Amino acid sequence: MFIYFTRRILQSIFTLLVISMILYGLISSVPGGIMSVYTERSDYTPEDLARIRAKFGLDDPIPVRYAKWLGSMLQGDMGNSLITKRPVLEEIADRLPNTLLLMSIMMVTTLLVAIPLGILSAVKQYTWFDHITTTAAFAGQSLPVFWFGLLLIIIFAVTLKGADGKPLLPGSGMYTLGEDFSLMDRIKHLILPVSMLTFVSAAGYMRYLRSSMLDVIHEDYVRTARAKGGSERLVIFKHALRNAIIPLVTLVALDLPSLFGGALFTETIFAWPGIGRLYFTAALKTDYPLVMAVLIIESALIIGSNLLVDFIYATLDPRIRLS
Amino acid sequence: MTTSTLSEQPLTLREQSLFMFFWARFRKHRMALIGGIITIFIIVLVVFAPFISTDPMDQDLMNRFKPPSAEHWMGTDDLGRDMFSRVLYGGRISLTVGLLAMGLSIILGSVIGLAAGYYGGWTDAILMRITEIFMSIPSLFVLIALGMFLRTLEIPFLKPGSFLPISLVIGALSWMGTARLVRASTLELREREFVQASRALGASDAHLLFKRILPNIASPIIVSATLGLAGAIISESGLSYLGFGVQLPTPTWGNMLSNTQSQMTTAPWTAIFPGLMIFIIVIAINYLGDGLRDALDPRHTTN
C-alpha cells in the first residue's frame, strides 16, 4: 500500500514537471503582446525599447528562462506580474476568494439539486417525472454555457422588471458599488451566475447518479433485501444509495480543480472578479509569469484530485490495495 | 429483463411495467432517430448553404439590426449582414472544425489505445504516462494561450486565424478518453479465444490488430466519435466566443456571439440564433450518441 502510494506520488510529480516544461515553452513562444504598447508610441526610441525588453527578461533563450523560472518556483517564488510588479501569488490570492465563493456555492447547489433529482428519477424510472428530469439534464449537458448565461441576462436582467422598475436581477458584478455591505445585495448578485453554473453542472451529476442508482437497484442484493421484507425506503437508502454514492464522491473529487479555474465564462459574462478573468487578461497581455502560475496551479490541482480519487478507491476497494 | 414494482400506474403491476419498459426503449430509439435526422438535416443545410442563402459577408449599412422578417429570416446583424446566411456559413466552419477535431482525436486515441492495449509492457506504460500528462493539462486555459499563438501563425495558403490550426489543437487535447476506452477494450479482447486462436495459427500482429480486434472495438469508437463531435463543437464555439478561435469576419456560431452582449436589448436575435443552432445540433448529436451506445453495446442497459 505504502509502496503504491509512493509510486503514485512520484509519478505525479514527474507528470507535473513535464507539463511545466511543455506549458512554459508554449507560453514563451507567444509573441510578446506586452511590448506592443511601447513599440507603437513614436516617442520610444530603440534604447528605450531595449531597456524595457531586458527588464522583462525577454532576451534570454527559452530554456534559460525556464531554468530560472523553475529554480525560483522551487523556492516558492513564482515571479512577479509584468504589469503590476507584484508577486503573482498575491494577484491570485486577491481574486481567489471571489472564485471560491462562486464555485463552492455552485458545488453545494449542484449537489442539492442533483442528488434528490437523480435518486428520484431512478426510483421513479419511466414516469413523467423521470422523463422531464432526464430531458432537462440532456439539455443542460448540451447547452453552450456562455449562451445560457447570455439568455439568463436577457430574461432576468433586461426584460423582466421588479416592482421598482429596475431589472429584476443584477446582471454583473459581485455587489452594487458605492453602497454599504448588504447580504441581500450579495445574494442577488449571485443568483444568475450560480443558476447558470448549477444547471449545467447538475445535469451531468444527475444523470451519473441516476445511472449508478439504476445499476445498483437492479443488483441481486437489493432484490434480496426487498424480498426479505424491508420497506421500500429502507432498501433504497440503506443499500442502493450507499453504493451509488461512492462513484459520486469520486466525481466531486475530480471536480475540485474547477473550484479554482472553472468559472472563466461565468466571470467574463457576469463581470465577476475572479481567477478566470485574471487569467484571460493576463493571456491577452502576455503577462508570462501570471499565465504560467495559473496553469501550473490548475495542473497541480488536476493531478492532485486524480491522486485523491486513486487513494479513495484504493482505501475502499481491497482488491486494488493488495494488487 | 422485467423490472421492479417501482412505478405507480393503475394497470396491473406486471402489465404496466413491461409496457413502460418497452415504450421507454422505443421512445429512446425514437429520440436517437430524431437526433440523427436533425443532425443530418443541419449538415445538409450548411453544405448547401450557397444555394439556400446569400453572401454572408454582404454588408448593408442601411439595414442594420433588422428583426426577423420575410426577407431576412433571422434578421440582420450589426453590419446589416443577413443572419440566416451567416448562421449557415458559420455552421460550415463550426461543423468542419468539430469534425476535424473529432477525427484527429479519434485517430490519435485509437492508435494509442490499440498500441498500449495490445503490446503492453513498456509501450503501455509510456503511452499511459503520456495520456496521463495530457489529461492533467487544463485544456481551456491552454486553448486560450494557444489561441493567442495561433492567431499570429502564418500557414501557407491559409489566413492567420483560420479554422485548421484550431481544429488540430482541439483534437490534440481531446483524444485521451478514447485512448483509455480503446485500451480497455483491446486488453480484454486480447485474451479472448478467437484472438488466441488466430495467434496460434500464426497470424501477424497487423492482421490481428486490424482484422480481429479493431472491428470489435468499433462500437465504443463510434460512440466516442459521436459524443466527441458534440464536445468539439462546444469547444470551438466557446473559444471563438472568447476571441481565441476562428477570427472574424469569417463567421462561426461561436464568434457570432462575441459582441452580442450589448445588443441584447435592441437586437436579441443576434444572440439567440447562433447559440440556438449550437444547442440544437449538440443535443441532437447527444441523443444520437446515447441511442447508438444503447444499440451497439448490449451490456449497457440502464436508462
Add this chain to the structure above:
Amino acid sequence: MKFLKTVLTLLFVASIMLTACGGSDATEAAPEAVATEAGSAATEAPATEAASASGGTVIIGTPQEPGMMNTLLTSSSIEDAVVSLFGEGLVSVNEKGEYVPVLAKELPTVSEDGLVVTWKLLEGVKWSDGSDFTCDDVKFTMEGALSDLSQVSASGYRDIESLDCPDPYTVVATFGEVYAPYLRLFSYTVPDTAGALEDMESWDMNRNSVGTGPFMLTEWVPGDHLTFSKNPYYREEGKPYLDSVIIKILPSREVGMQLLGTGEIHALWDLTEANFPELQQLESQGVSFVSTVTGENELLSLNFGANDGTAPADPSTAPHPILYDLKVRQAMQYAIDKQQIVDALLYGNVNAGNSAVPVGTFACPQPVSEFSLEKANALLDEAGWVVGADGIREKDGVRMSLKIATTTGNQLREQTEQVLAEMLKAAGIELVIENVPSDVLFAGWESDGMRDHGTYDIVMYTTGPSTDPDSHLYSSFHSSEIPTADNEGTGANFARYINADVDAWLDEAGTITDTAARKDLYCNVVKQVNADLPRIYLYERLSIMGHRNEFQGLKISPTFVDFAWDAANWTLDQ
C-alpha cells in the same frame, strides 16, 4: 405520449427564448421615465457654485484594468489616464490640444541659444501625503525617467546635461543640444519620497497614489474596481466637487454600453467612432458623449519598396511594382471619396483626413483631396495600366492587385476596407483584404513586423503626432528612419519615403525652439507629404467618452491624460 412530452418540453424551453425577442418592446417603457429625469436635471442651474451640485460618486467603466499607479511603470493607456486623476505635470495639454501650465505658474521660458529652459513652480502645493511639492521632486522625476527600471521614454531627459534648483520653486534645465519639443517634458511628476530608484518595482506608490491632483486612491478591489476620494491637500478650495470617483472594471465594452444605458455606470471609457450608432440609441436613456480631436488620423500607409521582405533603404533599388509610381498613388487618392466614408460610416461626426498635423499648437490643416473617378482613371491610363477582361488593370504582366491589412475584430475598419475596395475597383484596382490581430500588425523588427520589413502593400492604422509633432513627423518621413537590417529596424518610415527637402525641414525644425518658425517648417512637410503620398489620410480620429447626462464637466485631453483632465470640476446631478 412520452415522445409528445419531450417535444412539449423542448417547445416550452424554446418559447421562453423566443419571448425574449419581444425584449425591445418591454424596455421602451423604461427609457421615457429615465429621460425625463435626466432632462429635468440638466435644466437645473449648471454647477458653477460649489454648493449647488457638490458631492456624489461618479462611476467610470473601463474594459481594461489598471494594474499600476506609478507613472514610470505604466504599460497601458488606462493606467496613464487613471494615474492622471491624482498625478499632474508642470505643463499639460487641454481638451483643445493647447499647452497649458498646471503645476508651473506659466509656460517655461527658453534662453536665447535655446539650451536653457526655466520653469517657475506654483508655491504652496502639497502632495497627498502632506509633503511639499518642490523642485527636488521635479529632479527626482527626471532621474526616475532615466533609470534602468523605468518604462517611460527617456527622450528629452537624455539630452539634459544638468537640472538645477536655485530655489525650491524654480527649475532650470540645461541641455547639451537644442531639444525642440521641450514643452512635452515633465507632463507628469513623481514625489522624491517614493523611494530609492533601484527599488522602483517595489515602491509603495505602485499600489497607492501619491499625487498633487484632486483625488487619491482609497480602495482597490483587484479585478473589480478602484475608488478615489477627495485629496484633503488639494490646492483649490472647495474642489474637487465630487466626493469620489470609482473606476469600475468591466469584462467588455459591450457590457459597458449595457450598464451605461441602465445607469449603473456614469461614463464609459475608450469608445470609438464605431459606437456612434449605439450612443444614438442610448440618447433616449439619458446618455450623451464628449469627444476631442486627438490629432491622429486613420490612414493608409503605402509601401514604396518591394513587398518581398528585401526591406531596402532606398526603394528605387527595389521598387514596389505598383505603388512606386506617384501617378498610381495619386490615382488611388482620386478614387477614394473620403467624405462618403465619413458620412456613411461615421455619421458625419469627424473630419475627412487631410493633414499629418490637423490640430493643436502646430496645426496645419489642408483642403481635403478631390474625389474624381475620371481623373483617377485618366492617370492610370497615362501610367500604362490597361484594364483587363475582369475589370482589373494590368501592366507588364503585373495585375493591379493590392493587399490591405488592418487589425482584426474591428468592425469599423472592416467596413472601411469594404468601402475602399468598392471605390478602388471602380478605377480598376483590386483590393484584397487580409487582416491580422493587432499584436501582429504592430510587431516590431525583431518579431518580423510587416510594416518594418516592408512585407505589405497597404496597411491601414491610426497614428499621429502627440502635442509636439517633432518625433512623429521625423520618425514617419525622415529618410534615416526607414527600418532596415543595417539600422536594426529603427524608425516608422514604413513607406520608405525619401525626400531631401523634407529631411532638411525636419532637421532644421529639430534645432530651433521658436514655435512659429517650427510651425512653418512642419507645414512645409505636411504639404510635401500630401503631394508625394506615402500616406493617404482617410479621417481624423476622435477620442470619445459616453456619459450620462447627470455627469457634467467631462473633458478629454488628446494626450495620455485622457478623460482625467479637469477632474476637479466634475459634477454629478443627483
